[in-house]
Amino acid sequence: MKEGVEVTGIDVAGGRVQGVLTSAGEVATRLLLYCAGAWSSSIGRMAGLEIPVLPYRRHIAVTGAFPAVPRTNPMTVDFQTSLHFHPEGDGVLIGMSDRAEARGYATDVNWDFLEKMFEQAARRAPALAGAGIKTAWAGLYESTPDHQAILGPLPEVEGFWCAAGFSGHGFMQAPAAALLLAQLLLDQNSEIDISTFAFSRFAKGALVHERNVI
Template sequence: MSGAVHRLSALPPSAAVVVIGGGVMGTSIAYHLARAGVRDVVLVERGELAEGSTSRAAGGVRAQFSDELNIQLGARSLEAFARFGSEPGHEIGLHRVGYLFLLSEPQDVAGFEAGVALQQSLGVPSRMIDPDEAQRLSPLIVTEGLLAAAFSPDDGHCTPEAVVQGYAVGARRHGATVARHCEVLDIETRGEEISAVVTSRGRIATDTVVCAAGAWSRSVGAMVGVELPVEPLRRQIAVTEAIPGLPSSLPMTIDFSSSFYFHAEGPGLLVGMSDPDETPGFSTERHERWLPGLCQAMERRAPGLLDRRTTGGWAGLYEVTPDHNALIGSAVGLSRFLYATGFSGHGFLQGPAVGEVVRDLVLGREPFVDVTPLRADRFAAHDLRPEANCV
């Protein structure tokens, strides 16, 4: 690794904006800023691009949320993913096969009925369907105990690493510097203004910083006395062997009560589920503690998968906030320290839209959607904004 660092080009001594974090959020923000004509945008990433949470995401993209802001961010991002091949110009393996939420509890049915009504009012073509239609869409499931389902055909999944590379290439094309193996050590301030970002590869004079460091954002905020209440939480994913006869239209399928989900991954499936016994921490080592719960969920909802061998998998980190909703905004008491973090499992799918929003906040323009309810200080004011459709 030291040889790779040695060959990296020198950092510019100054920047109009420094973006911290080389995942989907950071690269999207850098791309949108540079494309808007902001000169001297510098993105710094302590490792390789996308090597944090983004590369370990399941890749789902959707607008099916319970929160109006999340619906708008998701829908705007779906539009961007659909044109990604031309802007910024990169193949991302987008499969618009839909999202299918399976509902087995009366309160969940009621919640999704309200959510679908809100989504439809905002132009999202989601709908409630019966168990038989759900099984036709996703033939691996069984319908015993299933009361209803929610489906939107515009949703789907794509390749997270490809999205990051597309944004990074596009950002460079528009003049941004993307600096890998560049760890942020400190952020210098003078009074209520930022003066520089100190990195392992040198000092960058700047008056504007955007924190898009995902699960590591709390420590970045602490450098300037800004509380970003983000906790890392491990989530695991497994990939199965080839499953003959998988329909090409198989949707991302989520058993909502258990959080068990799957979608096609090559000739097999990508399978995941939350672990209720997981405690916050930065470990991404795989363990087998989650497997009994996963098998129990499979037996209940997709028993045919129990006989399928796993061929791989990984663990990654969710960046979780107290209300499972994002932090987007500008710090109070410190000029031009912005943040976009804490997405609690839906950051990848909102990356394109949030890149637009943060670009406009940096430039002093009004974003396409009002994100002030997602400010980080809402917790001090006990103004929580819970998102119910988390998996």
């Protein structure tokens, strides 16, 4: 692995991967496993593939010490609005999706939206009415049409493997996804069948909707 090196192209010939072009030169390889998160569609296009992963900004804010929400409080989600919160240190972590925001790569904090998020938090959980922001940040969800990851080889281009499109739950799924993909690559079999996550599900219309993405 090389950090700080950009993939700028993929050499495909004879229907299979032959190499990767990077900002540090060309790497000859017949196997490429790409895991480019929110940037996955641009990597796919380098190999002539339309991979449906779109970037959406998502915010998190953390309060200062907030005893009204004790550390025993469970993660709480309001699926109607996507507002969610849980204890974080001696404070509270609060998040909510801005469903009106178009896709894009911006990751600066939209403070106007955070204001709306805190208003919603106070409506849903009045104890949060006095909460103030200690720190806040934004990052990108990498969303597929059914909010499920794309895992495994893409038969359209031999040697092109994918582990991307985790749609906002990649931390949770990464350990299992990495193990099962390694098994599939090395042994041609994985202890859990992951074929429902195959890229081909989009062409077949066999989507597996994850409805609890917030």
